Amino acid sequence: MRRTRIIGTGSYLPANRVTNADLARKVDTSDEWITQRTGIRARHIAAEGETTSQLATEAARRALDAAGIAASEIDLIVLATATPDYTFPATATQVQANLGITHGAAFDVAAVCSGFVFALTTAEKFVTSGAAKRALVIGAETFSRILDWNDRTTCVLFGDGAGAVVIEGYEAAGTMADQGILTTHLRSDGRHREKLYVDGGPSTNQLAGHLRMEGREVFKHAVGMITDVIVDAFAATGFSAGTIDWFVPHQANARIITASAEKLDIPLDKVVMTVQDHGNTSAASIPLALDTAVRDGRIRKGHVVLIEAMGGGFTWGSALFRL
Ligand code: UT7
Numbered sequence: 001m002r003r004t005r006i007i008g009t010g011s012y013l014p015a016n017r018v019t020n021a022d023l024a025r026k027v028d029t030s031d032e033w034i035t036q037r038t039g040i041r042a043r044h045i046a047a048e049g050e051t052t053s054q055l056a057t058e059a060a061r062r063a064l065d066a067a068g069i070a071a072s073e074i075d076l077i078v079l080a081t082a083t084p085d086y087t088f089p090a091t092a093t094q095v096q097a098n099l100g101i102t103h104g105a106a107f108d109v110a111a112v113c114s115g116f117v118f119a120l121t122t123a124e125k126f127v128t129s130g131a132a133k134r135a136l137v138i139g140a141e142t143f144s145r146i147l148d149w150n151d152r153t154t155c156v157l158f159g160d161g162a163g164a165v166v167i168e169g170y171e172a173a174g175t176m177a178d179q180g181i182l183t184t185h186l187r188s189d190g191r192h193r194e195k196l197y198v199d200g201g202p203s204t205n206q207l208a209g210h211l212r213m214e215g216r217e218v219f220k221h222a223v224g225m226i227t228d229v230i231v232d233a234f235a236a237t238g239f240s241a242g243t244i245d246w247f248v249p250h251q252a253n254a255r256i257i258t259a260s261a262e263k264l265d266i267p268l269d270k271v272v273m274t275v276q277d278h279g280n281t282s283a284a285s286i287p288l289a290l291d292t293a294v295r296d297g298r299i300r301k302g303h304v305v306l307i308e309a310m311g312g313g314f315t316w317g318s319a320l321f322r323l
Pocket of ligand 1: 152219
């Protein structure tokens, strides 16, 4: 059977690193509060004029280098973002142009913090069906642009960045020993809009708007939703907390990550945690964490990796793959 495998990862962070102490000079907060409640110690913030498509293009170039393929070999780009350069065209088409690609298709996916899982799942359908040969799947955000810097309950939580993977189709044996994406599970429930949203948009008030979040409410739902789709991934593949090699969760809050891992009996030494260095980078957080652990040698070819995310909408999802 045909499967889709990841053949390269890449990521990019803006140069400007902002610590909790830096923030505490501008916002009524403290390093102690942020560290204790979230695990975050620093985040990167895009420079003036630095756009989501620029971060995405850098991450994509690094993923292409890691895969050892030329941009011209890509015939699909699926980019997850909630902070596009413009309302339209899609940020993916800007990345396509930056990379000099003039064939195939490029489009954006909007699922906020779950964006990378939704984008990977979408691209996998194209590649596994044969509709595309090789795809770039990118999560890229400049959340600093939609933060209300007077709202200390949200502005300390997020950061900017981008991560990317290159995927390709191949003929696999059709067993759970195969390399590649072995299962994906996507969910959403629009009744939760008010708990996490941006108070602007072209058809509502013609503004880009600011992020609004009832953090405690989101927290309350997060662990249950995350564990549900992980249980689905385990049931679909026969893998378990004991047999996966790595858990690469969405990086929103160290307490949510630890609670989810503990609920599922996933040992903490199998958990990739980057929230302390990146903050919550929304759709970029999983590919950023994945690339970090691939490049530092923890995640290697043949390892079984579980990813999950939950965010605005609500949307949530999981995927399990062998690298
Ligand atoms: O990416 C997916 C979406 N996002 C998430 O997954 C985030 C989910 N939620 C969370 O991570 C947590 O709810 C937060 C980190 C946002 C907040 O942690 P919490 O333990 O739920 O705190 P809280 O909202 O209950 O606030 C506790 C206190 C409040 O003071 P009082 O009312 O107890 O006096 C806040 O005013 O902490 C205060 N507070 C702060 N203090 C210092 C809120 N923000 C800050 C701050 N610095 N930045």
